Amino acid sequence: MAKTKRTIQQSPSIGSIKRSDARLVVRSVHVTPRADSWVVVKPGQVTQTFTSKGEAVTFAKSLARDPGGRILIHERNGKIVDEHERAPSAQKRRH
Amino acid sequence: MAKSSTNTSARRRPKSAGTRSARAATRRYGLSVFVNCPFDDQYREILWAIVFAIHDCGFIARSALEISDSGEVRIEKIRRLIGACRFGLHDLSRTELDREHGLPRFNMPLELGLFLGAKWFGAPAQRRKVALVLDRDRYRYQKYCSDIAGQDIAAHGDDPKRAVGEVRDWLAAAHRETLIPGGNKMWERYQRFKNDLPILCAAIHLDPADLTFSDHTTFVATWQNDNP
16 A cells, blocks of 8 residues: 655644544544653544554554554654555556 | 326426525524533633533534624624524523622623523524523522523533533433433543543644634534544
8 A cells, every 4th residue: 555654734723623634633543642652542432552652553553444544643742744544546447 | 088298307396506505504503502601711611511512412502702703793793693593502600790890791691681582582483492591500590680580590510511411401302303312421422522632633733722612613523423
């Protein structure tokens, strides 16, 4: 599967959150730091703590919907990295 | 005698866009709840719990806070919103003397009066309005607003959980054809949403303390849609 990675920029203005942005963050699996650990959160469903970031990301990938699963990694420096697994495009048929 | 064939499809008139939009407006009116509540820091916890409960019951929370057009006179915003909402939730618990000015805060009773006026003197659709009056204590209103003695007033005791239960019971009575989860279940769901909210805000670089009414309802509606 093709994988894309991008950093989410700051929301343009408070008070005007787009529904698409809200949907994106609610449906994503989040990997977020907590003191000495990393927590994986699927909003409304799962919250699990791990000692290492690698384990947390692996677990998050198993939770993200396939294809098109989305993982948001909240880095300790404040950046949000969006890892998006894209399904391969269908091959064109030749007649 | 041979029967003449009739083209039944020609008899059916296409539904006009006006009819469709009128039906959509009527449906939206029946699901909208005018939230007449304070918006200060001390009350915010109760307000967010009430908004969550309204949406969890399948309704839409509306408030003058959702419109930020400073060019419009506030009372006009309130008038339009009251006209657009069949239900009205009015919390009078902050009808007390302002510490700075020593004068009573009367916006909530005023808006309750407008809502009841629309119900009694308005068009047939407005007469179907349903109001819930909330206060801190059940009988405190008798000291400052005895005209509404006899109205069914619910008390939340400044407790967000009790407020969720009262809102749930009120809307469940109005929405009999749909089974709505109980107040305790709804409170558990609200706790899960509250735990997720800081992460959702952090993902788009927002501080939860800065959320406006519109931002909050967007997150509530989206979260509930994905967590039925």
